[in-house]
Amino acid sequence: MSSEVKSQSPNSNAEREEAMEVAEAARETTWTHPSFAAQLFSGSFRPDLLFPFPDQSPDDKKIGDEFLERLEAILREKVDPQEIDITGDLPADALDALIDLGCFGMKIPKEYGGLGLSQTNYNRACQLIASHCASTAVWISAHQSIGVPQPLKLFGTDEQKKKFLPRLAKGAVSAFALTEVGVGSDPARMQTFAEPTPDGKHYILNGEKLWCTNGVVADIIVVMARTPSIVVKGKERQQITALIIEKDMPGFEVVHRCDFMGIRAIQNGLLRFKDVKVPAENVIWGPGKGLKLALVTLNTGRLTVPAATTGGVKQCLKIARKWANERRQWGAPIGKHDAVAEKIAYIASHTFAMDAITWFTSGLADRGDADIRLEAAMAKLFCTEVNWTITDETLQIRAGRGFETSKSLGERGEDPVPIERMFRDTRINRIIEGTSEIMRLFIAREALDFHMQIAGPLLKRFQLLPAIKVGLTYMGWLPRQFNPFTLPPKHDDLAKGFGKHLRFIERTARKLARNTFYAMGRYQQKLEKRQQLLGRFVDIGVELFAMSAVIAYAKSKMSQNPDDDSAQKLADHFCKLARRRVKASFKAAWSNEDRANYKLAQEVLADEHVWLEEGVVTPEYLLEEVTSSTT
Ligand SMILES: Cc1cc2nc3c(=O)[nH]c(=O)nc-3n(C[C@H](O)[C@H](O)[C@H](O)COP(=O)(O)OP(=O)(O)OC[C@H]3O[C@@H](n4cnc5c(N)ncnc54)[C@H](O)[C@@H]3O)c2cc1C
Incomplete structure (x- = not known):
């Protein structure tokens, strides 16, 4: 193993601290409504934060319904997802029709020429577009979920809003540039x-900024860049600042348009900035606020991803249901075979869960x-x-036809079902706007926040008086976590028919809190490195949150349609x-192969099992010794 590779893993303390500050930076100060999910991690089930489900008001729904009707007509008429996938381009007339409808100003307030849609209506539109053409959805979403309108709306000055938002609403395309060749998940170390x-x-x-979606065609881009460090209490503090760049500024260059396995019509590229002269008034929110701006933008920005993926799974449900009824093998429709039926039940129940979570979080926003x-x-x-x-699983149900392109299916006279394309298009969602691994780290950080607030300073340096205070706090908190009973209000009154599940959520939240408390005591500061263990706690918390949203959503639906x-x-x-x-996750938390996994992985990385790779044609680039990385 080369020293270069060794030196990068694990992170240095300074890098880790910086990364922690990044997570911390995502906090907003104007929040008064606490997080239901955060309460779960501290062992507290707060139905008052869950019920009633944040349904759309009738007025807001009406606005959304009217808009969606017009949007659907354009999608049907102008947006051919198969053609867009094959050509890798969104046709100008489709783009113009979407701009004319106001799709580029959905989240921009009316006073600046936008439609001023609520997050729920915006997400309904993104769901509809994504269900039809993922590339088109990414165009629209990159523009306003994370592109210039969102940070400007949150942090821009009146002048900036007046100058840029009307243009953006009229279709000037925008983009968000954070990632670089050397920094993906860890943006604090950026070099720009x-x-x-x-x-x-x-x-x-x-x-240079890499993989900037819309960047190739963007008129206005928000770029996160390092600016000179400042000294706070004798310590150097790195500064990241958000700047608005316009495409005609001298020194700005699109170096390369990237080509991907899916969402093939997005205009995503490598951008270069060479001595670009940016007016100081183009700084959003002030110098040094860029990283926080990026993270706060992503807080709501990433809510579009659940909406878009829910659009995708609703299509999957339609496709799977039709095919499992139609296709007969071994004397019966395949949906009657137990193994396929299990998949259908999973698809339907989990589509419901995704729907619940999408509209719960949209309503919260x-x-x-x-x-x-x-959340x-x-x-x-x-x-x-x-x-x-x-x-x-939908592809598996379609089997050979799942692997065949929609074009080929259509050409030989079958329904042009696009599951092959949907499979390619959707893979990116586990990577963008925070990979699944980084989402787990982020959630784990929040899950431990309750304990860090109480005992965090003690983990760094022991002091008697704070230790007594911490002890007293835990003396009050800990016995409550061992309470085997559920607490009032009565769960069946909260959601009739779901009492047993709500009691499970309440009891399990306490069990989760006990387990994280025990893990903190056992591993102390080393806990943050036990990502496999923390990942299980996170997954448990996510399941409890999903169950909660599902029950609240079901209760709302049932009250609307009692029959x-x-x-x-x-x-x-x-x-x-x-x-x-x-x-299963609780069981695996304390009986697992975590250490063995880590040990074997390090052996593999140290080339101890390299014989296993024999018998394949090794490309040139894999023959080279690992001497450099992109950092
Ligand atoms: C199609 C596409 C569109 C994009 N659009 C944009 C955009 O508009 N703007 C923008 O700024 N960026 C954009 N990105 C970049 C995207 O956000 C990054 O790809 C993502 O943040 C991950 O960075 P990376 O690919 O460099 O992976 P890395 O950060 O190098 O991670 C590699 C792997 O290691 C894991 N990993 C990394 N750190 C840790 C850790 N501490 N603990 C555990 N696991 C870890 C990751 O989860 C991943 O599995 C886009 C990328 C693509 C492919």
Whole structure:
């Protein structure tokens, strides 16, 4: 193993601290409505934060319904997803029609020429577009879920809003540039640098940004760049600043348009900035606020991913249902065979769960005062992972026809079902806007936050008086976590028919809190390195959150349609499957091969089992000794 590779893993303390500060930076200060999910991790089940389900108001729904009707007509008429996938381009007339409808200003307030849609209506639109053409959905979403409109809306000055938002609403395309060749999940170490000019009127920007979606065609881009460090309490503090760049600024260059396995019509590229002179008034929110801006933007920005993936799985459900009824093998429709029936039950119950989580988090975002960090991260993690399983299982149900392209199916006279394309298109969702692994780290950080607030300083340095205070706090908290009974209010009153599941959530939240407390005591500061263990705690928390959202959603649906028990059945089934996974995760938490996994992985990385790779044609680039990395 080369020294270069060794030196990068594990992270240095300084890098780790910086990464922690990054997670910390995602907090917003205006939140007054606490996070339901965060309470679960501290052993507290708070039905008041769950019920009633944050349904859309009739007025807001009407606005959404009217807009969606017009949007669907355009999608049917102008957006041919098969052609877009094959050509790798979104046709100009489709783009123009979407712009004319106002799709590029959905999240922009009306006073700046946008439609001012609520997050729920925006997500309904993204779900509809994604269900039809993923490339088109990414165009629209990159523009306003994370592109310039979102940070400007949150942090821009009046002048900036007046200058840019009307243009953006009219179709000036925008993009969000954070990632670099050397920094993906760990943006705090970015290299792109913006040097202030001596008169303070400009910044001179130099660097490169990778995989910037819409970047190839964007008119206006928000670029995160390092600016000179400052010294706080004798310590150097690195600064990251968000700058608005316009495509005609001299020194800006699109170096390469990237080509991907899916979402083939997105305009994503490698961008270069060479001595680009950026006016100081193009800084959003002020110098040094860029990383926090990026993370806060992603808090709500990543809510589009659950909506888009839910659009995808609803299509999967349609496809799987039709094919499992139609296709006969071994004397029966394949849906009558037990192994296929299991898949159909999973797809239906988990589509319901994704729907519940998407609209729960969208509703929370519309409140404006809710701490949505944890819920948004959980929604992103849950929906993208479940979406991947559902898409794969739908492909499996379609079998040979699942692997065949829609074009080929159509050409030989069969229904042009696009599951092959959907499979390619959807894989990216587990990577963008925080990989699943990073989402788990982020959620774990929040899960431990309760204990870190109480005992964090003691883990760094023991002091008697704070230790006594911590002891007293835990003396009050810990016995409550061993309470085997459920607490009032009565769970069946909260959601009739779901009492047993709600009691499970309440008891299991306490068990989860006991387990994390025990793990903190056992591993102390080393706990953060036990990612496999923490991942299980996170997965348990996510399942409990999903069950909760599902029950609240079902209750809302049941009260709207008292004679229809469909929601009840889907929710109950999801809860049963989730409970099994929770039990398995607890079991694996304390009986596992975690250490052995890590040890074997390090042996593999140190070339101890390299004989296993014999018998294949090794490409040139894999023959080279690992001497450099992209960092
Ligand atoms: C199609 C596409 C569109 C994109 N759009 C944009 C965009 O518009 N703007 C933008 O700024 N970026 C964009 N990105 C970049 C995207 O956000 C990154 O790919 C993502 O953040 C992951 O970074 P990486 O690929 O460099 O992976 P890395 O960070 O190198 O990670 C590699 C692997 O290691 C894991 N890993 C990394 N660190 C840890 C850790 N501490 N613990 C455990 N596991 C870890 C990761 O989960 C991953 O599995 C896009 C990428 C693609 C492919």
